Amino acid sequence: MRIDVVSLFPDFIAQCAAFGVTGRAAERGLLSLHGWNPRDHAEGNYRRVDDRTFGGGPGMVMMIDPVRAALVAARDADPAPARVVYLSPQGVPFTQAKAREFAAQPRLILLCGRYEGVDERLLQAEVDEELSIGDYVLSGGELAAAVVIDAVARLQDGALNDAESASQDSFEDGLLDCPHYTKPVVHALGEVPAVLLSGNHAEIARWRRMHALGRTWQRRPDLIDEAALSPADRKLLDAYRAGLAEVGDDADG
Numbered sequence: 628m629r630i631d632v633v634s635l636f637p638d639f640i641a642q643c644a645a646f647g648v649t650g651r652a653a654e655r656g657l658l659s660l661h662g663w664n665p666r667d668h669a670e671g672n673y674r675r676v677d678d679r680t681f682g683g684g685p686g687m688v689m690m691i692d693p694v695r696a697a698l699v700a701a702r703d704a705d706p707a708p709a710r711v712v713y714l715s716p717q718g719v720p721f722t723q724a725k726a727r728e729f730a731a732q733p734r735l736i737l738l739c740g741r742y743e744g745v746d747e748r749l750l751q752a753e754v755d756e757e758l759s760i761g762d763y764v765l766s767g768g769e770l771a772a773a774v775v776i777d778a779v780a781r782l783q784d785g786a787l788n789d790a791e792s793a794s795q796d797s798f799e800d801g802l803l804d805c806p807h808y809t810k811p812v813v814h815a816l817g818e819v820p821a822v823l824l825s826g827n828h829a830e831i832a833r834w835r836r837m838h839a840l841g842r843t844w845q846r847r848p849d850l851i852d853e854a855a856l857s858p859a860d861r862k863l864l865d866a867y868r869a870g871l872a873e874v875g876d877d878a879d880g
């Protein structure tokens with residue numbers, strides 16, 4: 628997969644391909660990342676890319692022409708069709724389902740705004756969708772683009788080692804992940820739940836599912852409402868709640 632990023636800070640984006648799973652995906656040739664700087668397409672001695680917002684008020688707006696030229700350069704760099712995504716707090720929420728959708732594309736162009744954003748006419752003309760990574764305001768789209776790149780890179784076939792299988796991730800089935808433990812079994816901070824040491828795969832799977840359901844119910848009730856829980860899941864969730872009633876307020880351990 629090829630991802631192009633239009634940003635005033637392409638060096639920031641290049642760092643995504645330097646570390647961890649994204650770095651490995653790039654190394655293995657599963658993902659290529661390319662930066663395009665609107666400033667390289669700006670005119671005049673100052674290579675200006677922004678100007679005041681019409682209507683008054685604070686903040687600057689990125690101008691159409693330099694951004695558009697960078698976008699066109701990115702698009703023309705490869706013949707495969709590209710989906711153009713603008714990162715902004717006004718976008719639709721980025722989800723694991725969206726990451727999967729993107730991961731199946733041959734190309735993605737991520738457009739990062741700075742200041743008050745990009746002239747709306749450019750967005751209307753060139754952008755396929757506007758995406759937000761959460762209900763908070765960042766100083767620019769670069770961190771959001773890095774989030775999208777990471778989520779998409781780890782879904783490329785061969786990006787993860789067996790031990791990191793993406794199908795086990797949180798959200799793949801609409802639920803949060805269950806708790807995980809490693810050595811030592813006994814520690815001053817507590818003991819590993821006995822069932823995880825039992826070797827009984829059916830019991831372990833049941834415990835994990837119950838805790839995934841329970842955590843999601845406690846922390847993200849909105850996800851529980853959306854998830855189509857089977858009768859077996861409902862029973863597990865009831866068992867989790869019953870366990871909570873027994874031990875007090877926390878059945879995570």
Ligand code: ADE
Pocket residue numbers: 714715716758759760761762763764765766767768771
């Ligand atoms: N740019 C600034 N804030 C953002 C957010 N929350 N999501 C995506 N892009 C952004």
